[in-house]
Amino acid sequence: MAYLSTTDFTQDKDFIDKWLYTIRTGEMDLSWMKSATEKISPEEANPRRGLTYRDLNVGTYGYTDIPEKVRNNRSYAPRGAEIPEGVPDAQPWVSRKSELWAFNTESYYEEAVSRQWNATTDIPWDRLDGVELPEVTGKALSQLMTFLTEVEMIATDTPAMWLPRLNPDFIEVRAFIAAQAMDEARHAEVFRKRALTTGWGLMQASPINEMALKHLRDADSFSEMSVALHLVAEGNVLTLFRFSEYLSPTDVDKKIFRLVMQDEARHVGYGMQHFKYVLEHFPEKREVLHAHLDEAENISFAGAAATELTEAFIILAGGGLKKENIEQGIKVTTQFNLKQMQEHFERLDKCGMPERRERSKLYKMYEMGRAAAENAGIKLN
Amino acid sequence: MAFYADKDYTVDETVLMAAQKVMEGNLGLHWYNAKTERIAGRPSDSKRGLTYQDLNVGSYGYTDIPEDVRTSQSMVSRGSEKVGKLPDMGYVVNRKSDVWSDNVAELYEEVKARRWVPATDIPWTELHTKPLPHDLEMACAQLYTFLQECQIVSMDFPSKWVALINQDFLELKSWMCAQMLDASRLFEVFRKRALFGGAGLGRASATAEQGLKEWLWADQFPQGSVSINLTLAGFLLTLYRQVGAFAPTNVDRKIMRYAMQDAARQTAYGLGQLRYHLNHRPLEANAIEGYLDHTEHALLGLIGSPELLEPMIIICGGGLEKAQVDKGRIATAKFVRLAVKEYMERIAAAGLTGHAKRSKIPAMIDRISAAA
Amino acid sequence: MAISFPSTEYFEALKAQMAANEEKFRRLGFIDTTFGVSVGVNGKARNFVLEFEVFDLKNVSEVPSIDLKKVDFQIEGDTRVWREMIENIRRNGEADSSHDINTLAHFGEQLKIVYDDPDGHDKLYRFMESIQEFFDLSSKLEVSFN
Numbered sequence: 093m094a095y096l097s098t099t100d101f102t103q104d105k106d107f108i109d110k111w112l113y114t115i116r117t118g119e120m121d122l123s124w125m126k127s128a129t130e131k132i133s134p135e136e137a138n139p140r141r142g143l144t145y146r147d148l149n150v151g152t153y154g155y156t157d158i159p160e161k162v163r164n165n166r167s168y169a170p171r172g173a174e175i176p177e178g179v180p181d182a183q184p185w186v187s188r189k190s191e192l193w194a195f196n197t198e199s200y201y202e203e204a205v206s207r208q209w210n211a212t213t214d215i216p217w218d219r220l221d222g223v224e225l226p227e228v229t230g231k232a233l234s235q236l237m238t239f240l241t242e243v244e245m246i247a248t249d250t251p252a253m254w255l256p257r258l259n260p261d262f263i264e265v266r267a268f269i270a271a272q273a274m275d276e277a278r279h280a281e282v283f284r285k286r287a288l289t290t291g292w293g294l295m296q297a298s299p300i301n302e303m304a305l306k307h308l309r310d311a312d313s314f315s316e317m318s319v320a321l322h323l324v325a326e327g328n329v330l331t332l333f334r335f336s337e338y339l340s341p342t343d344v345d346k347k348i349f350r351l352v353m354q355d356e357a358r359h360v361g362y363g364m365q366h367f368k369y370v371l372e373h374f375p376e377k378r379e380v381l382h383a384h385l386d387e388a389e390n391i392s393f394a395g396a397a398a399t400e401l402t403e404a405f406i407i408l409a410g411g412g413l414k415k416e417n418i419e420q421g422i423k424v425t426t427q428f429n430l431k432q433m434q435e436h437f438e439r440l441d442k443c444g445m446p447e448r449r450e451r452s453k454l455y456k457m458y459e460m461g462r463a464a465a466e467n468a469g470i471k472l473n
Numbered sequence: 474m475a476f477y478a479d480k481d482y483t484v485d486e487t488v489l490m491a492a493q494k495v496m497e498g499n500l501g502l503h504w505y506n507a508k509t510e511r512i513a514g515r516p517s518d519s520k521r522g523l524t525y526q527d528l529n530v531g532s533y534g535y536t537d538i539p540e541d542v543r544t545s546q547s548m549v550s551r552g553s554e555k556v557g558k559l560p561d562m563g564y565v566v567n568r569k570s571d572v573w574s575d576n577v578a579e580l581y582e583e584v585k586a587r588r589w590v591p592a593t594d595i596p597w598t599e600l601h602t603k604p605l606p607h608d609l610e611m612a613c614a615q616l617y618t619f620l621q622e623c624q625i626v627s628m629d630f631p632s633k634w635v636a637l638i639n640q641d642f643l644e645l646k647s648w649m650c651a652q653m654l655d656a657s658r659l660f661e662v663f664r665k666r667a668l669f670g671g672a673g674l675g676r677a678s679a680t681a682e683q684g685l686k687e688w689l690w691a692d693q694f695p696q697g698s699v700s701i702n703l704t705l706a707g708f709l710l711t712l713y714r715q716v717g718a719f720a721p722t723n724v725d726r727k728i729m730r731y732a733m734q735d736a737a738r739q740t741a742y743g744l745g746q747l748r749y750h751l752n753h754r755p756l757e758a759n760a761i762e763g764y765l766d767h768t769e770h771a772l773l774g775l776i777g778s779p780e781l782l783e784p785m786i787i788i789c790g791g792g793l794e795k796a797q798v799d800k801g802r803i804a805t806a807k808f809v810r811l812a813v814k815e816y817m818e819r820i821a822a823a824g825l826t827g828h829a830k831r832s833k834i835p836a837m838i839d840r841i842s843a844a845a
Numbered sequence: 846m847a848i849s850f851p852s853t854e855y856f857e858a859l860k861a862q863m864a865a866n867e868e869k870f871r872r873l874g875f876i877d878t879t880f881g882v883s884v885g886v887n888g889k890a891r892n893f894v895l896e897f898e899v900f901d902l903k904n905v906s907e908v909p910s911i912d913l914k915k916v917d918f919q920i921e922g923d924t925r926v927w928r929e930m931i932e933n934i935r936r937n938g939e940a941d942s943s944h945d946i947n948t949l950a951h952f953g954e955q956l957k958i959v960y961d962d963p964d965g966h967d968k969l970y971r972f973m974e975s976i977q978e979f980f981d982l983s984s985k986l987e988v989s990f991n
Contacts (some may be wrong), residue, residue, distance in 0.1 A: 093809040095690035097683035101773035102833045116844040118798035120783045122674040124615050131673045142592030148668045169677030171622035178679030180686040210585045212522035241550035249636035256629035270657035277650035288528050291513040296504040297549040300555035306560040310476035394482035396492035400504040418498045453483040521899045587874030641918040737970035818963045
C-alpha cells in the first residue's frame with residue numbers, strides 16, 4: 093500500500109542546490125506570487141458570529157460553484173489554489189458533489205465547532221454523590237448506556253473512514269464529518285462514563301443491534317452510508333434521546349441527553365439536507381437509495397428483537413418492575429417505537445421521497461402497530 | 474463492501490414473537506445479572522470533572538488492555554458482557570503497542586478542555602483595519618496555502634486508520650477523532666486567514682505534497698504515526714512558533730499561538746506512541762530506523778519547497794527589501810536548524826538514540842546553515 | 846505596594862490574579878505542567894518552580910537550583926529580559942509581539958528554554974495560551990525590580 097514520492101529529496105541535486113542558493117543569496121524565484129488565483133475581499137456578514145465559511149463563499153473559493161463532477165483537483169491542494177504539475181493523486185473515491193453535498197453544510201460545521209461541549213466538565217458529575225437509584229432503575233439505566241456506547245463508536249468509525257475518500261475540494265463536508273467524528277467520540281465517552289457511575293458498570297452487549305451497526309458502516313457509497321447513518325440510525329437515536337431525557341432518573345442524565353441531542357439533531361439535519369440534495373441533483377440514485385433503505389429498515393425492524401434494550405427502556409419508562417410500572421412502561425415504549433417510525437417516514441417525505449411509504453415493509457408494520465396501539469388506548473401525537 | 478442482514482426480519486417470526494412477548498409484559502431480563510464488574514466512578518478532582526483516568530479501573534480500565542487483543546472484534550464497549558453472535562468488524566490493528574501511548578487519555582481530556590473556535594476567537598477585523606503591504610500579504614497567503622495542504626493530510630491520517638483499530642482501544646480512537654477536528658479547525662483558520670487578507674490563495678506545492686503523500690500512505694500505523702504525528706506535527710510546531718515570533722500582525726500571532734497548542738499535543742502523542750512501541754517491541758527499532766532512513770527525505774521536500782521557503786523568508790524579514798530579505802533568510806536558516814534539531818531530539822527521546830548519526834538530514838542542514 | 850521581581854511573592858500575586866480570573870482560564874482549558882523559571886541576577890540565578898494543575902497555579906516555590914528531571918521545562922533569562930517583558934506587559938496590558946514568551950524564547954537568544962525530555966519541552970506549547978495569559982496578568986500588578 094505504501095506510496096513513494098516521485099523524488100528522493102536527499103538525492104535531488106537541483107532541488108537542494110536551489111534551496112542553498114536561495115538561503116545564501118536571498119534571490120528568490122517568487123513565481124508563486126504570480127499564481128493565477130482570484131483576489132477577493134470578503135467581509136464578516138455578522139461580526140458577532142465571526143468569520144464563517146459562508147462569508148468566504150466567493151468565486152473560485154466558494155462552495156456554491158463547485159461543479160457536479162470535480163475534474164481538476166485530485167491532489168491535496170485547497171480549493172481555489174493554483175495546482176502545479178507534479179502534485180500527487182490523493183485517490184479520492186468521491187468526486188461528485190451530489191454524492192455528499194448538503195444544503196447548509198457550512199453552517200452545520202460552524203455550529204458544531206461553536207457548540208463543542210466537554211463530557212468531563214460540563215456534566216455535573218458531583219451531583220451523583222448521595223444519589224442511590226433503586227437497583228432495577230440503576231441496572232436499566234446502565235443497560236441503556238451500554239447499548240449507546242456500542243452505537244456511538246460505530247458512529248465515529250463510519251463517517252471517519254469516508255473522510256479521506258472525499259475529494260479535498262469538498263472542504264465543508266470533510267470538516268463536518270471531522271466534527272461529527274468528534275461529537276460521536278464524546279457521546280461514547282459520556283455514555284460510558286455514566287454507566288460507570290451507576291454503581292453497576294456496563295451491562296450486556298446487544299448482538300442484534302451490533303449487526304445493525306455493521307450494516308451502517310459497510311455501505312457501498314457515501315450517500316448510502318449517509319442515508320443509513322444520518323437519516324435512519326441517527327434519526328432513530330434522536331427520538332431515543334428525546335424520550336430518554338424525558339425518562340431520565342436524575343438531572344445529571346437529563347443534562348447528558350440534552351447535550352447529546354443537540355449534536356444528534358445536527359447530524360440528522362445534515363443527513364436530511366444531503367438526502368434532499370442527492371435526490372434533486374442525482375435522480376438516478378433514487379432507486380439505489382430505496383434499495384439501501386430496504387436493508388436499513390429491515391435492520392431497524394430487527395431491533396425489535398433486542399429485548400435487552402426494550403426491557404431496560406420499559407423499566408425506565410415505568411419506574412420499576414411492578415405490574416403497574418410495566419404497564420406504564422409498555423405504554424411509553426409503544427409510543428416511543430411508533431414515534432421513531434413516524435418521524436422516520438416524515439423525514440423521508442420532507443426530503444422528497446414520499447413514495448417510500450408505498451414500498452416500505454416497515455411502514456406497513458408501523459400502520460399495524462399504530463392501529464393496535466390505538467385499539468389499546470395508546471395515543472400517538 | 475455492503476453488509477446485508479442474515480435474513481428478512483420483517484417476516485421473521487422469532488422477531489415478532491420476541492417483541493410481542495416483551496410488549497405483553499413478559500420481561501425475560503436476561504441482561505439483568507450481566508457478568509460485569511460493579512463500579513461507581515466519581516471524579517478524583519471535582520474541578521477537573523470526571524476523566525477517563527478516573528475510570529481506569531479493573532476490567533474497564535486501559536492499563537490492563539493486553540498487548541494482543543484476541544477476543545474482541547465487535548463494537549462491544551470494553552468491560553461489557555459479550556453474548557450471542559457478535560459481528561466481526563474486521564479490525565486489523567489489534568496490538569496495543571502498535572497504537573498506544575501512555576498519554577492518550579490525558580491528551581484526549583486536554584484536547585476537549587482546550588478547544589477554540591476560529592470564527593470567533595481570532596480578531597479578524599484587525600486584518601482590515603491594519604492591512605499589510607502587498608508583498609507581505611502575498612507571502613502570508615502563500616504560507617497559509619501551504620499549511621492547508623499539510624492539514625488535509627493531518628486530517629486524513631487518523632480518519633484513514635480509526636475504523637481499522639480495535640474498539641478496545643477506545644481512548645485512543647477518541648483521541649484520533651479529536652485529531653480530525655483539530656486538523657479541520659487548523660485548515661479552517663489557515664484558509665480564513667488567507668482569504669480574509671485579500672490576496673487569495675497561492676500555489677500548491679508539488680514537492681511538499683509528494684512528501685506528504687509518502688508519509689500518509691505508510692502501510693503500517695506505527696510508521697505512518699511517526700511520520701505524521703511526530704515528524705510532520707513536530708515540524709509544524711516549530712514553524713508555528715517561528716511565524717508566531719515573526720508574526721506580521723496580531724491576528725497571525727494569535728492564530729499561531731492556538732496552532733502551536735494543537736500541534737504540540739499531536740507531537741506529544743507521536744513521541745509517546747513511538748516510545749511505547751519501542752519499549753514494548755524493541756526488535757522493531759531496526760524496522761523503524763529503516764523506515765525513517767527511507768522516508769525522512771520527505772521532510773526536505775517540505776522545508777525546501779519554494780512555496781514554503783520563500784514566503785518564510787519574506788515574513789521573517791518583513792518584506793522584499795534587501796535588508797529584509799537578508800534578515801529573513803538568516804532567520805529561516807535558523808528555523809530549519811531548530812526544526813531538525815528538535816526532530817532528532819524527539820526521535821532520540823523515543824528510543825532511537827543513534828538515529829541522528831545515521832540520518833542524512835543533519836548534514837544537509839549543516840550545508841543550509843553554512844549557506845546562510 | 847509594589848511587589849519585587851524576582852520573588853515568590855510576585856508569582857503568588859499572579860496566582861491570586863489567576864484565581865480571580867478563573868472564567869478566562871477555564872475557557873482556555875486544563876493546564877497541567879510544572880516548570881521552572883530562572884532569573885539571572887548579577888551572575889547568579891534565582892530559581893522558582895511553578896506547579897500548574899487543572900486551571901490554576903497550585904504551588905510556587907523558590908529553590909536553590911532546578912532539577913530538570915523534575916520539571917517539564919525551564920525558562921531562563923537575565924533579569925534585564927524579564928524586566929523588559931514585565932514592563933512591556935504593564936504598558937500594553939499584555940505582551941506585545943516582541944515581548945511574548947514565544948518570541949523571546951524562540952531562538953534562545955533572550956530567554957532560553959532548557960529541558961531534559963522533549964516531551965516536557967512541548968508542554969510549553971501545549972499550554973502556551975494559558976502560560977502567556979498567566980504572565981500577562983503582570984499588567985494588574987505593581988512590580989519593582991531590585
